[in-house]
């Protein structure tokens with residue numbers, strides 16, 4: 001039958017479409033959005049699950065740098081607190 005050809009092609013294209021949909025869905029499951037910068041990561045941009053949030057390598061690097069400087073920062077905060085405490089005491093007396 002000559003009509004069978006195009007008919008089958010139509011079905012095949014529907015099947016192909018469904019396959020693509022399933023594939024896209026599969027991909028979406030593996031895809032994550034960085035909780036900090038909103039970047040979409042999929043293989044090209046490695047991401048780590050931190051708690052319940054995905055965070056990309058760039059943000060994790062920034063976080064690490066922040067953590068590395070945390071002691072210094074805390075010391076500065078402590079110093080500021082002590083200074084303002086001293087100022088308060090001076091004002092009270």
Ligand SMILES: [Zn+2]
Nearest residue numbers: 034037056059
């Ligand atoms: Zn990020």
